[in-house]
Amino acid sequence: MDSKTDHLVRKLRLRHLELLVALSETATMRGASARLHLSQPAISKMLGEIESCFGARLFERSHQAGMTRLRMCVALAFLTDPTWGFAEQRARAGRLITWSYWMGLALVFTAAWTGATMAGAWLGAYLGDPRQIGADFALAALFIGMTARFWTGWRRTGFAIAASGLSSAVVFHTLGAPWHVMAGAAAGIAVAYFAAPPQAAQEPQST
CATH class of the missing domain: 1.20.5 (Single alpha-helices involved in coiled-coils or other helix-helix interfaces)
Incomplete structure (x- = not known):
C-alpha cells in the first residue's frame, strides 16, 4: 500500500463515503443535508475533509443553476407567493431551481393571476358583498395553505x-x-x- 492510499484509509470514514453518494444523487448541498439529516455547515465541513484528503476540489458549490445576474433580475420581477412556495419545496427536496423551472412557474401563475383578476373585476359587481359567500377569506386561506406545507x-x-x-x-x-x-x-x-x-x-x- 503506497503512502497516498494509506493516508486515505486513515482519514476517510464511512460518513464521508455516504456524503459522496448523497452529493452524487442529489447534486446539491441542501439535498445531501436533507438526505443525511445533517446541517449544511456539517455537510460543508465533511466535504472539506474529503477534499483535503484528495488535494482537489470535488464538488462545485453553486446555487445559481444557470441563473445569470440578468436572469436573476428577471426572475425577481416575477416573484410571487405561489412561485416562492413551489420553489422552496423543490429546494428542500434537494433539487435545483433552474431558469426553465422558475420561468415555467412564473409565466403560468402570472397568466392565471392576471386572468383571474380580470374575471374578478368583471364579475365582482354581480357577486355583491364578498363576505356573504366567504370570498373575503380566499387570500388568507391561500397563505394558511402555503404555511401548513412548511x-x-x-x-x-x-x-x-x-x-x-x-x-x-x-x-x-x-x-x-x-x-x-x-x-x-x-x-x-x-x-x-x-x-x-x-x-x-x-x-x-x-x-
Whole structure:
C-alpha cells in the first residue's frame, strides 16, 4: 500500500463515503443535508475533509443553476407567493431551481393571476358583498395553505408565525397599512432566527 492510499484509509470514514453518494444523487448541498439529516455547515465541513484528503476540489458549490445576474433580475420581477412556495419545496427536496423551472412557474401563475383578476373585476359587481359567500377569506386561506406545507414544529415554525401575526395586527391597528406587512415580516424573521437550534449541535461525530 503506497503512502497516498494509506493516508486515505486513515482519514476517510464511512460518513464521508455516504456524503459522496448523497452529493452524487442529489447534486446539491441542501439535498445531501436533507438526505443525511445533517446541517449544511456539517455537510460543508465533511466535504472539506474529503477534499483535503484528495488535494482537489470535488464538488462545485453553486446555487445559481444557470441563473445569470440578468436572469436573476428577471426572475425577481416575477416573484410571487405561489412561485416562492413551489420553489422552496423543490429546494428542500434537494433539487435545483433552474431558469426553465422558475420561468415555467412564473409565466403560468402570472397568466392565471392576471386572468383571474380580470374575471374578478368583471364579475365582482354581480357577486355583491364578498363576505356573504366567504370570498373575503380566499387570500388568507391561500397563505394558511402555503404555511401548513412548511410546518416543522412550534419552535421552528409556530413561534415565528405567531410573532408575525401578532406584530402585524398591532401595527395595523396603530400605524395602519402598509406598515403592518413589513412589521409582520421582520418579527417573523427575527423570531425564526433566534429560535433556530444551533447548527453546532448537529455536527457529526468522528467514527
